[in-house]
Amino acid sequence: MDLAAAHRVSKGAGITVAVLDTGVVADHPAVKGRVLENGPNYVEDGHEPGDPLWGKHGTAMASDVLKVAPEAKILPVRVTTDDDDADVWEDENERSSLAKAINYALANGADVISLSLGDSGSLIGPYDTSEANALGRAAQRGVPVVASAGNDGDKHNDSQFPAAYPSVMAIAATGKDGKRAPFSTVASYVAFAAPGVQITSARNTGGYSPVSGTSPAAALVSGVVALMLSADNDLTPAQVRTILTRTAHKPAGGRNDLVGRGLINAADAVRAVDSVPDAGAGPVDYEGDKHLVAPDGTPKRITVPLHTEDIVATAAAIVIGLGMLLTGIFVFRRSRRAG
Template sequence: MTPNRRVLAVLAAAAALTALAPAAANADAVRNADWALSALHAQKAWQTSEGAGVTVAVLDTGVDATHPDLTGQVLPGKDEIGFGAKRGDGVWARHGTGMAAIIAGHGHGPGDGSGVMGLAPRARILPVRVILEDKDPQRAKARTSRGDALPDGIRWAVDHGADVINLSLGDDSATAAPVASEDDAIRYALGKGVVVVASAGNGGEGADRSSYPAAYPGVISVAAVDRYGVHAPFSTSRWYDSVAAPGVDVVIADPDRSYYTGWGTSAASAYVSGAVALIRSAYPKLSPAQIKQVLQSTTRHRPKGGRSDDLGTGMIDPAAALAAARKLKPQPVVPVPVAYGQRYFAPGPTPAAKPADRAQVLGDGVAAGFAAAGAALVALAGLLWFRPWRDRAARA
C-alpha cells in the first residue's frame, strides 16, 4: 500500500468509528492523522520555543480568523484584491486558512486536544489577501486588474510588523519570469530583517520549470517530502530549492470546519515558516541569511553530496536548528545571501512590470495571477489537492 493510501485507510477507519462515538473521538483522530509534527520533532522543539511574539504574514487567499484552531491568533490584515468571494462563500479563504493553521494553529476543545496544531502554536498570523481561490468567479478579473497585489502585499506586511512572510504560491508556467517589482519587494523585506519563505512549485511531474517567487534571491524555497523524507514526485526540482518539509497527506483545516488531507509544496512552505517563527522567537536578532543557513545546515534525510535539486539540503529539523541557532552570534541584516549565482536585473532603477506583462499563477494551483502579453494563463498542479474527509461529527 502506498503512503497515500495508508493515510486514507486510517482516516476511513476513524470516520467509521465516529459514527458510533462522540465528536471528541473524531477530533482525536484528526490530531493523530497529523503525522508531520511528529516527523518534525515538534515536541522537542517546543521545549525551547513555541513562536511567541513572532508575526507570520500569510500572503494568500485570506484567513478565517474565527476558525476554532486559530481564534486569538489572527491579526487585522489587508485585502490587496478588494473583491471576490466573501466570508460564508464556499470558495473563500480555504487555502489561506489551511496554511495559517499549519503555521500557528493551536487546536481547540479541552486541553486544545482537537483539530490542527501548528508548528508555531503561539505565533500570530497577519493575513494579506493577494490571490483568489481557483474556483472564485472573480479570478479572471483579478488576473487583469491586480498585477501589483503580491509586491504591494509584501511591502505592506513588512511595514505592519511581519517577522516572517509565507508565500505558499508561485508561477512555474511556460511564461514564468522574474519581475522587478516582486524582486524589489523581497529585497525590501530581507533588508528589514524579515524572513521570506516560498513553495518551490508543483511542477515536478511536468517540465520542472523555475517557479517565482521561490527562485528570487534570498528566499527560503521549500520542496515537499512524504512521511519517510522521500521527495514528492510533484515537487519541483530546481537549483534554488533550499530545504524540504512535509507536503504529502498533511491535515488541512478548512473554514467550513471540516478537515482534509492534501498535498502540495504550499503545505511544505507553511511548515518551514512555522520553523522560522520558532527560531525568530528564541533568537530574534538573527538575520534572515543566518536563519536560512541554520535551517539548511541541520536538516535530516540529507541527499548524497549534501544537497540536491529534489530536496535542497534535506528535511528541516526545527529542534536541531534551534540548538544550532543558540550558538550563533547575530550578524547585520543583509538583503541577499552572498552565495548566489543568478542575476536577474541590471544595477539601477528598473521599471515595475505592468499588470498585463506576464502570467502569474499564484498558489499551489491557485490561478490568481495576471495574464502575460500574448500568453495564456497556465495553472499549477491543483490547490493542495484536497481529499474530502468530512465526517460532520468532527466539526468544531
C-alpha cells in the same frame, strides 16, 4: 520534524507570520485567537468572508504555521483566490498585488513572510520587478521569506515565482518516507524540504481535511522560522538560512534539486540558535578610489575577431552545393521527360 522537542525550547511567542494567501477565517478553532485583523484584499473576484471560496487555502496554511508555532500571531493578506474560474493570478494588476502585500506586511510588523503560492512561466515569464524590489526590502529589514517550490514535479524546468527569487527560501515537499513527493517541483532554487503529503489542515467551512503540496510544506517551515526568531529575534535572514542548512537532514551526496539542503528538523534548528553563526552578510565600508581609473592602453575590442576566410569558404561551399543540387534536379527531370 521533531516538534515536541522544539516546543520545549520555543513556541513562537512574540512573532508575527504574514500569510499572504486567499484570506484566513479567523474564528476556526485551529487559528482562533491567533489571527490579527485581515489585511487588505487585493483580489477583485467578488468573494467575501463567509463565502465557500474565500479563505479555503489561506485558512489551511495559517493552521499549518500554528501547528509548528502555536504561540505565534498570523497576519493574513489576501493576494490570490480559491476560485479556479477566476484567472486573477495571471492578471498583471494582481501580479503587482503581491508586491503591495509584501510591503503591507513589512509595514505592519511581520517577522516572517509565508508564501504558499506561485506561478510558473517562460523565460521572460512572471518575474516581476516590483515583487523583487519588495523582497529586497524584506531582506534589508531582516524579515525571512519562505515560499512553496511548486507542484510541477519533474516535468519541466520553468521557474516558479516567488519561489525562484534569490532572497526567498523555496521549500520542496516530502512524503512520509522522507523522500521527495512525486509532485514536488525539481529546481535549482529549492532550498529545503518539509513534510507535504496528507497534512491535516483547517477547513474554512469548519473541521479539518488532509492537504498535500509544497504549500503546507512551506507553511510548516515558516512556523519553524517563527520558533527560531522567538528564541532570538535578532537573527538575520542569512543566519536563519545558515542554521537551517547546518541542521537539516542532508540528502545522500549533498545538496540536490529534489530537496535542496535536506529535510528541516525543527528541534535541531531551534537549539542551534544558541550558537548563532556568522553569516558574513551585511554592508561594509568602501575602501579605495572613488573614481574611474585612467586609461591603461587596453584595446576597446574584447571580442574574438571574425575569421573572414572561413566565412568566405563556407559561403562558397554552400553556393557550389546548391548549384550541384539544382543541376541534378534539372538532369533528372530531363531524363524522365525523355523516357
